[in-house]
């Protein structure tokens with residue numbers, strides 16, 4: 535949360551009025567059981583949103599819910615009021631009839647689903663169901679369907695549907711946060727035009743803070759943290775789980791009239807108030823260098839920066855503390871022409887580059903596959919130019935750890951075949967780089983040409 539600067543009269547008075555206002559609203563709407571500071575925080579999180587829930591047209595709501603099944607089990611949804619779409623990565627369950635959610639137990643009662651035998655269905659609402667490590671951090675949600683005689687009484691009645699998902703999984707890693715949360719959230723909930731409530735299990739305050747701009751553009755209402763709430767909320771409909779397509783990807787062809795990656799990027803520009811859509815809207819070549827301090831570190835970063843400046847780039851060195859403030863860093867990246875970094879989560883920020891900008895990935899030994907599949911291919915789908923700089927053994931610190939003739943250097947595939955743990959320990963954690971400046975220069979000259987921003991006089 536931002537601090538209120540001392541000495542500013544307006545900023546000191548406004549919160550008091552707001553607190554009073556939100557207190558009154560809460561006593562009417564939600565009871566006064568929550569601490570004022572929590573209410574204040576929620577209000578801040580939801581500043582742009584309205585307080586009174588404003589439902590969408592029921593017919594449109596049913597159409598949207600049905601579309602979430604992506605062509606599967608739609609007749610089941612029509613007939614019974616409840617159906618799921620399940621694939622390798624994720625499971626999305628939809629109730630188009632009223633549900634009651636007991637926030638204390640995360641049981642979703644779908645009492646009006648009919649013609650279904652009573653059943654308890656357990657859903658882990660995080661888009662990585664194929665990954666056991668991630669799913670260990672995801673609490674299950676139980677959906678009780680069929681003819682339930684005594685569902686619990688509603689403490690709060692909502693007019694908009696609930697979208698239930700977990701912010702557990704691979705927390706605190708921006709690749710996973712975009713891959714498994716932000717893009718899936720967009721795919722699942724953008725159609726509702728902000729008329730929905732998010733119920734975030736395994737709630738992490740830092741997550742809600744960091745992505746507030748996105749969450750508040752997808753929903754006009756404050757996020758519900760079930761663990762802090764603990765009561766029964768009733769919704770006209772609900773979605774449990776999020777859609778997932780591919781690594782940092784939106785598969786345009788999946789849903790007719792669906793969204794594309796370019797739509798997601800447009801949505802991000804609106805959420806973060808980013809001004810630049812096309813690189814041609816900028817003039818000077820700005821290079822953003824992702825500086826990793828511990829692993830896959832550029833050991834001769836200073837020399838790299840000198841060379842970059844000599845080519846005519848203005849260089850921004852992005853260190854972790856700069857990148858931690860996503861709202862600000864999104865703007866920095868949005869004014870960039872070229873993003874340079876070693877394979878790693880920081881490259882996810884390519885998502886904020888203008889169309890026509892260049893992504894340069896430094897690909898360490900044995901990291902070809904994840905480099906292409908996590909950042910290279912997706913970058914191209916984002917409308918970026920993508921260049922790779924493949925490390926020679928002489929540029930990798932692994933050579934001094936293992937020696938030139940060790941299979942780690944001469945036959946990375948044989949080492950990689952031992953499994954992800956080995957790849958992680960050797961190639962992701964122990965590998966640093968001393969970049970061959972004259973060779974890397976060629977890649978950056980190409981990048982500069984692609985930007986169209988090279989100064990013909992230099």
Ligand SMILES: *[C@@H]1O[C@H](CO)[C@@H](O)[C@H](O)[C@H]1NC(C)=O
Pocket residue numbers: 606607617618619620621
């Ligand atoms: C449709 O629903 C059935 C029963 O719940 C489920 O087993 C099946 O996986 C669903 N189909 C798809 C494609 O998700």
Ligand SMILES: *[C@@H]1O[C@H](CO)[C@@H](O)[C@H](O)[C@H]1NC(C)=O
Pocket residue numbers: 652653654678
């Ligand atoms: C589902 O769970 C509830 C309690 O959580 C239990 O009363 C009920 O018998 C269960 N139903 C089935 C079909 O397992």
Ligand SMILES: *[C@@H]1O[C@H](CO)[C@@H](O)[C@H](O)[C@H]1NC(C)=O
Pocket residue numbers: 648649681682683
């Ligand atoms: C639902 O259950 C009640 C009592 O348990 C029963 O009277 C009613 O017929 C059932 N309805 C349906 C549609 O199965």
Ligand SMILES: *[C@@H]1O[C@H](CO)[C@@H](O)[C@H](O)[C@H]1NC(C)=O
Pocket residue numbers: 621778779780785788
């Ligand atoms: C999205 O497209 C990729 C690449 O074509 C494919 O591998 C993946 O299965 C698709 N995802 C879904 C959910 O259709």
Ligand SMILES: *[C@@H]1O[C@H](CO)[C@@H](O)[C@H](O)[C@H]1NC(C)=O
Pocket residue numbers: 827828829830831931963964965966
């Ligand atoms: C890689 O470089 C960083 C930063 O200099 C250092 O902390 C780390 O220990 C190095 N890793 C190895 C395996 O030498």
Ligand SMILES: *[C@@H]1O[C@H](CO)[C@@H](O)[C@H](O)[C@H]1NC(C)=O
Pocket residue numbers: 928970971972973
């Ligand atoms: C740098 O790369 C060039 C090839 O582009 C090579 O001729 C040169 O020997 C390399 N320098 C070092 C120090 O490895």
